[in-house]
Amino acid sequence: MTNAGSQDTGFQLPPNSIRSLLQNPFERRTLVEKLQVKELGPDQPDIKIRQQASEKGKTYMRGFSCNWYNRKAWLAGCSHVNAVFCFPCLLFKTAGTDTTWTVTGVKDMKHLSEKIKKHECTRAHMENTVKLAMLGRVNIATQLDEGHRIGVRKHNEEVDKNRHILSKIIDCVKFCGAFELALRGHNETESSDNPGVFRGLVDLVASLDSVLDEHLKTATVFKGTSKTVQNELLDCMLSVLKDYILEEVKNxxxxxxxxxxxxxxxxxxxxxxxxxxxxxxxxxxxxxxxxxxxxxxxxxxxxxxxxxxxxxxxxxxxxxxxxxxxxxxxxxxxxxxxxxxxxxxxxxxxxxxxxxYAHQLNLIMQQATSHIPRISTFFSDLGGFAAFFSRSFKRTAVLDQVVARRLPGTSTTRWNFHSRAVNTVYEHKDDLLRCFQTIRDSGNFDPPTVREAGGFVRMLEDEDFCFFLALFHKIMPHVDMLFNQLQKRNIDSVYITGIIQRFTNSMQTIRDSIPSLREEHSGSVQQQPTKKRRTLGQGEQQRLATEVCDTILSHAKERFSFTKHLISATLLQGDLFPEHTVKFPDSALETTVEAYPMLNKAKLKTELTLIYENNEFKACSGALTLFQFFMENNLQGTFTETVSLLRILITTPMTxxxxxxxxxxxxxxxxxxxxxxxxxxxxxxxxxxxEKKLIRNIPDFNNRVIERFATQKDRRAKFLYK
Known part of the structure; x- marks a missing residue:
C-alpha cells in the first residue's frame, strides 16, 4: 500500500494516481513514463467511504476497508472522488472494458465483493492485466536475442526488395498518367498478345531489371499489377500530391x-x-x-x-x-x-x-456579331464554306487542286471567334471563286453540289459579303493578339490594363478608317471583270461597320473595366507613375485599403510615394516584374505593404x-x-x-507513396522496416 503522501492532495499529482491518469491518459505517455507508472503500481490511499444501509429491519454503516488492497493487488483508489478503480483496465482500456472501473469508479460498498468477482472474470480485465505484466519486458528480451536480430535483418532485406519492385511499378503508373495512356488493357492474361500499355510497360521495365523480372515470375503473395493495386497506388499518389499542394498553400x-x-x-x-x-x-x-x-x-x-x-x-x-x-x-x-x-x-x-478576361473577349465578339442581324448572317454564310467541302472527298479534291489550302471550320466555342475562317476566305477569295466555277462547269458533280457551288459563287461576288469580309479581316488579327496575351499564366491586373488599352486603341483606329476601307474596297471591286451584286447602300455598309466597331469598343470598356477591388492595380501601373508623382491617387488608395483591410494605409502611402519619385521603378512593366525586383534586391522587409499588395495582385487570377x-x-x-x-x-x-512537373520536383515522391501504400491497411507483403 502506498503511503499517505501519495494521496491526491499535493500540488503535483503522483504519475500513478487516479486523477493524474484521468487527466493525462496512459496511452499518451512516453515509454519511460509508462514504465515509471508500472513500477509505482496502483495508488492505494485510505478512502473514507461511509454508506448507510438497511437489512432485515436493522440499520448499519458500511465503509471501505484497506484490506481489500491486500486481497486484490489490482485495486486502486482515489480519495478525491472516494471510489475504487481497476488499475490495469484504467491504463489500457481494451474494448469491452466496463467504464465503471475506469471512468467513474465503484462506490457501492454493499455489492463491492460481487462486482470484484464479476470484473475479474471478464476477458477485458484479463487482457489488460497481461499487457501490464508484459510492458517493457518483450522488447528488451527480443533485442538481446541474436535470433531476433537476424530475423530483423532478413525482414529489412525483404522490405528493400519489395519497395524496389513497388517503386518500379509506381514509375510505370506515373508514365501512363503523364501521357494519358490507359492503365488497363482489354485482355491482361499471360497469353494475351495485347495486354495493354501498362502491362507492356511493366514487362519492358522487367526486361531491364532482374529483380522485378524474378518477382513477376515467382510472386504469389503480391504481384503489384492488379486493378486493385493500381487503384490503391493512384489513391496514394493523389494523397501525396494533395498534401504537398496543401503544404504549399499553407505557406x-x-x-x-x-x-x-x-x-x-x-x-x-x-x-x-x-x-x-x-x-x-x-x-x-x-x-x-x-x-x-x-x-x-x-x-x-x-x-x-x-x-x-x-x-x-x-x-x-x-x-x-x-x-x-x-x-x-x-x-x-x-x-x-x-x-x-x-x-x-x-x-x-x-x-x-x-x-x-479570356471569356470576356468571347462575350464581346459574340455581342458584336450575333446581336447585329446582318453580321450574324455574314458569319452563318462564312461557316458554309468549310461545311460544303467537308461533306465530300470529291469536293475536297477540287479544293486541294485549285486552292491548295483547306478551309478551317468555324465554331462559336472558340474564343478567337471565326478568325481563321475569315482570314483564309479573304486571302484565297479569287482561288475559291475559281474552285466553285470549276465544280459548276466540270459536269462531274451531282445537281445539289452544282446548285450549292452556284450559291457560293454569288456569295463571293456579293459586294456586301466582301466588304464585311475585309472589315473583319482587319479586326481579327487584333482579337487573336489579345486572346493570346490573355492566355498567359503569369499575367496580372497591371499587365491586363496595358494590353486592353492597346486593343481599344486599335479598334478606334479601324473605326476611324472605315471610309477609306470603303473606298479601297470599291476600287478593288471596279477592277474585277465580274459584275458585283449589292443589296446595301454605301451609307448602310458604313453604318453597320461603325456599329460593329462601336459595339466592340463599348463592351470592351465596360467588360474590361476594373471592378472596385481591382482599382488597386492602378497604384502600381508603371506608365502612371509620373502622373501619381504630381498628384497622389488617394481615391485608389482608399478603395484598395477598403477592399483589402489587412494593408496598413499610412505605411503603404509612404512606400508608394517613394516608388513614384524613384525613376528606377518606372521601368517595371507589371506587378510581377516589380515584385521580382523587390525580392531579388531583398527589399521586401522595407516595402512590406507594397510587397503584400503585389502578392495580392499577382495571386488574383486574370484568366x-x-x-x-x-x-x-x-x-x-x-x-x-x-x-x-x-x-x-x-x-x-x-x-x-x-501536374507531371510537380511530381518530378517532389523529393522522394515514390518513397512517400510507398509509405502511404504500406500503412493504408494490413498487407501480407512487407513494406515497412523494423
Whole structure:
C-alpha cells in the first residue's frame, strides 16, 4: 500500500494516481513514463467511504476497508472522488472494458465483493492485466536475442526488395498518367498478345531489371499489377500530391481559386477546382486540385461543394487569406445576389470576384456579331464554306487542286471567334471563286453540289459579303493578339490594363478608317471583270461597320473595366507613375485599403510615394516584374505593404484558362480510357497528367507513396522496416 503522501492532495499529482491518469491518459505517455507508472503500481490511499444501509429491519454503516488492497493487488483508489478503480483496465482500456472501473469508479460498498468477482472474470480485465505484466519486458528480451536480430535483418532485406519492385511499378503508373495512356488493357492474361500499355510497360521495365523480372515470375503473395493495386497506388499518389499542394498553400500569404463546371462524355456534371498562389520560392503557381462531382449545376449545389473543399484547404480562422475567386460568365456563377461568387463571399469576405478576361473577349465578339442581324448572317454564310467541302472527298479534291489550302471550320466555342475562317476566305477569295466555277462547269458533280457551288459563287461576288469580309479581316488579327496575351499564366491586373488599352486603341483606329476601307474596297471591286451584286447602300455598309466597331469598343470598356477591388492595380501601373508623382491617387488608395483591410494605409502611402519619385521603378512593366525586383534586391522587409499588395495582385487570377486546360485533359482521359472510372481514379489520373512537373520536383515522391501504400491497411507483403 502506498503511503499517505501519495494521496491526491499535493500540488503535483503522483504519475500513478487516479486523477493524474484521468487527466493525462496512459496511452499518451512516453515509454519511460509508462514504465515509471508500472513500477509505482496502483495508488492505494485510505478512502473514507461511509454508506448507510438497511437489512432485515436493522440499520448499519458500511465503509471501505484497506484490506481489500491486500486481497486484490489490482485495486486502486482515489480519495478525491472516494471510489475504487481497476488499475490495469484504467491504463489500457481494451474494448469491452466496463467504464465503471475506469471512468467513474465503484462506490457501492454493499455489492463491492460481487462486482470484484464479476470484473475479474471478464476477458477485458484479463487482457489488460497481461499487457501490464508484459510492458517493457518483450522488447528488451527480443533485442538481446541474436535470433531476433537476424530475423530483423532478413525482414529489412525483404522490405528493400519489395519497395524496389513497388517503386518500379509506381514509375510505370506515373508514365501512363503523364501521357494519358490507359492503365488497363482489354485482355491482361499471360497469353494475351495485347495486354495493354501498362502491362507492356511493366514487362519492358522487367526486361531491364532482374529483380522485378524474378518477382513477376515467382510472386504469389503480391504481384503489384492488379486493378486493385493500381487503384490503391493512384489513391496514394493523389494523397501525396494533395498534401504537398496543401503544404504549399499553407505557406502562401494569399490564395485564389478558379472554378468552372463541365460535363464529361458520360454526361456527369463535374466541377474543376484550381488553386493559385505564390510559393515559398516566390513563383506563381496554378495547381489543379481536383474534379468535384455535382448532382446539378445550380448555384446552391456548386457553392456547397466549393465551400466544403475550401473548409479543408483553409482551416478555421484563415478565411481572410482567400482574396479572389474566378469563374466563367454564366449567371449562375456571377450573380450579384444568389450567384456562386456571392455565396462564397458571404463566408470569405476578402474573396473578390474576378471574371475570366479570356471569356470576356468571347462575350464581346459574340455581342458584336450575333446581336447585329446582318453580321450574324455574314458569319452563318462564312461557316458554309468549310461545311460544303467537308461533306465530300470529291469536293475536297477540287479544293486541294485549285486552292491548295483547306478551309478551317468555324465554331462559336472558340474564343478567337471565326478568325481563321475569315482570314483564309479573304486571302484565297479569287482561288475559291475559281474552285466553285470549276465544280459548276466540270459536269462531274451531282445537281445539289452544282446548285450549292452556284450559291457560293454569288456569295463571293456579293459586294456586301466582301466588304464585311475585309472589315473583319482587319479586326481579327487584333482579337487573336489579345486572346493570346490573355492566355498567359503569369499575367496580372497591371499587365491586363496595358494590353486592353492597346486593343481599344486599335479598334478606334479601324473605326476611324472605315471610309477609306470603303473606298479601297470599291476600287478593288471596279477592277474585277465580274459584275458585283449589292443589296446595301454605301451609307448602310458604313453604318453597320461603325456599329460593329462601336459595339466592340463599348463592351470592351465596360467588360474590361476594373471592378472596385481591382482599382488597386492602378497604384502600381508603371506608365502612371509620373502622373501619381504630381498628384497622389488617394481615391485608389482608399478603395484598395477598403477592399483589402489587412494593408496598413499610412505605411503603404509612404512606400508608394517613394516608388513614384524613384525613376528606377518606372521601368517595371507589371506587378510581377516589380515584385521580382523587390525580392531579388531583398527589399521586401522595407516595402512590406507594397510587397503584400503585389502578392495580392499577382495571386488574383486574370484568366481561367487553367481551368479550361483541365477540362480538355478530362475529356482526353475519358476518351483514352474508354471505361467507367471512380471519382478518385479520375482525380488521380488528371493530377498525374496536369501536374507531371510537380511530381518530378517532389523529393522522394515514390518513397512517400510507398509509405502511404504500406500503412493504408494490413498487407501480407512487407513494406515497412523494423
Amino acid at each position: 502562401a500569404d494569399y490564395l485564389a481559386i478558379q472554378a468552372d463546371e463541365t460535363t464529361d462524355i458520360s454526361t456527369h456534371c463535374q466541377l474543376v477546382l484550381v488553386l493559385r498562389y505564390i510559393d515559398i520560392h516566390n513563383d506563381v503557381q496554378e495547381r489543379f486540385f481536383e474534379f468535384i462531382p455535382l448532382q446539378n449545376a445550380t448555384a446552391d449545389t456548386i457553392a456547397t461543394a466549393l465551400l466544403g473543399r475550401l473548409s479543408t484547404i483553409l482551416p478555421e480562422g484563415q478565411e481572410g487569406r482567400l482574396i479572389a475567386q474566378a469563374y466563367d460568365g454564366a449567371a449562375v456563377m456571377r450573380g450579384a445576389t444568389g450567384g456562386v461568387q456571392r455565396k462564397v463571399k458571404d463566408v470569405y469576405e476578402n474573396a473578390h470576384y474576378v471574371h475570366c 481561367t484558362a487553367e481551368s479550361e486546360r483541365c477540362f480538355s485533359t478530362l475529356k482526353r482521359i475519358k476518351t483514352f480510357l474508354r471505361n467507367t472510372m471512380t471519382q478518385d481514379r479520375l482525380n488521380a489520373l488528371a493530377m498525374l497528367s496536369m
